Amino acid sequence: MDRSASGSDPAPARLTVGIVSAGRVGSAFGAALERAGHVVFGVSAISDDSVRRARTRLPDSQILPAEQVAARSELLVLAVPDSELAGLVAGLAAARAVRPGTIVVHSSGANGIAVLAPLAERGARPLAVHPAMTFTGHDEDVTRLGNACFGITAADEVGYAIAQSLVIEMGGEPVRVPEEHRTLYHAALAHGSNHLVTLIVDAVAALRTALSGPGLLGQQLVDDQPNGLAERMLAPLASAALDNALRRGPAALTGPVARGDAEAVAAHLDALAAADDRLAAGYRAMSLRTAELARTNPALIDLLAGANGRGDRANGRPEGGGDA
Numbered sequence: 001m002d003r004s005a006s007g008s009d010p011a012p013a014r015l016t017v018g019i020v021s022a023g024r025v026g027s028a029f030g031a032a033l034e035r036a037g038h039v040v041f042g043v044s045a046i047s048d049d050s051v052r053r054a055r056t057r058l059p060d061s062q063i064l065p066a067e068q069v070a071a072r073s074e075l076l077v078l079a080v081p082d083s084e085l086a087g088l089v090a091g092l093a094a095a096r097a098v099r100p101g102t103i104v105v106h107s108s109g110a111n112g113i114a115v116l117a118p119l120a121e122r123g124a125r126p127l128a129v130h131p132a133m134t135f136t137g138h139d140e141d142v143t144r145l146g147n148a149c150f151g152i153t154a155a156d157e158v159g160y161a162i163a164q165s166l167v168i169e170m171g172g173e174p175v176r177v178p179e180e181h182r183t184l185y186h187a188a189l190a191h192g193s194n195h196l197v198t199l200i201v202d203a204v205a206a207l208r209t210a211l212s213g214p215g216l217l218g219q220q221l222v223d224d225q226p227n228g229l230a231e232r233m234l235a236p237l238a239s240a241a242l243d244n245a246l247r248r249g250p251a252a253l254t255g256p257v258a259r260g261d262a263e264a265v266a267a268h269l270d271a272l273a274a275a276d277d278r279l280a281a282g283y284r285a286m287s288l289r290t291a292e293l294a295r296t297n298p299a300l301i302d303l304l305a306g307a308n309g310r311g312d313r314a315n316g317r318p319e320g321g322g323d324a
Contacts, residue, residue: 010308150167
């Protein structure tokens with residue numbers, strides 16, 4: 001393959017790519033790189049699901065052991081769970097499976113390039129290229145990858161230029177993340193995405209209880225299946241709240257907590273506790289953080305902080321501003 005490079009665009013025009021492994025992220029990465037003109041010659045796939053994804057998304061690629069994939073790659077993508085990455089890297093380094101000059105990319109959000117040190121010591125170029133996106137294993141993954149931001153970390157400016165070029169080729173937006181901030185970066189994304197799912201699932205559970213019983217004539221009854229009446233009721237409100245938060249920050253806060261209505265919040269806690277103590281605990285914790293952001297009624301903050309075992313009201317330093 002042609003591995004020519006230039007100072008303005010150091011990423012080769014066409015790379016021989018290997019993927020370890022063909023999970024949700026790895027198979028989406030491979031498909032996106034092939035769309036950009038690179039050649040994914042091989043993938044490692046052990047589980048039945050990985051084999052199926054490899055054959056579906058990368059039908060022209062060979063399914064090979066990880067060491068064989070690594071040995072033939074010009075661009076090696078390590079798309080394994082965070083907990084498995086260090087062991088995989090150590091194993092490939094011990095086996096001398098990666099040739100000097102190979103571009104080695106991992107897709108872990110929690111790690112920078114330090115985890116790739118055993119391969120870098122053998123002449124590989126380490127890159128951390130993490131798509132800030134959730135993957136389900138379905139067809140929309142590749143499309144979402146093309147619309148995502150990617151947190152990139154490299155050892156030098158040439159590495160950053162290569163990572164930037166690869167991300168742009170896949171249709172994404174590269175964002176530089178310093179090595180020392182990778183954990184904070186990952187925590188922020190996990191907080192904003194994973195916990196959002198928990199919040200919505202809990203809200204839907206409470207709505208299902210509130211809406212249970214006979215419905216209106218011809219209306220769908222409330223049940224425990226996804227995409228039902230409770231979800232349809234919450235969807236436009238949640239979508240508007242997310243849009244407002246991204247556009248306006250803390251100023252988007254509304255509702256009884258932001259207004260400092262302690263009586264309404266106390267009633268909410270009672271109703272939620274009657275339905276499920278765990279829902280009430282989640283509401284209480286989020287209400288405290290909301291009250292701090294909105295700089296709302298001190299009595300409400302004290303009430304919520306006391307219920308959480310936090311009597312310092314965030315050290316008396318509420319943040320931001322809101323619709324009080």
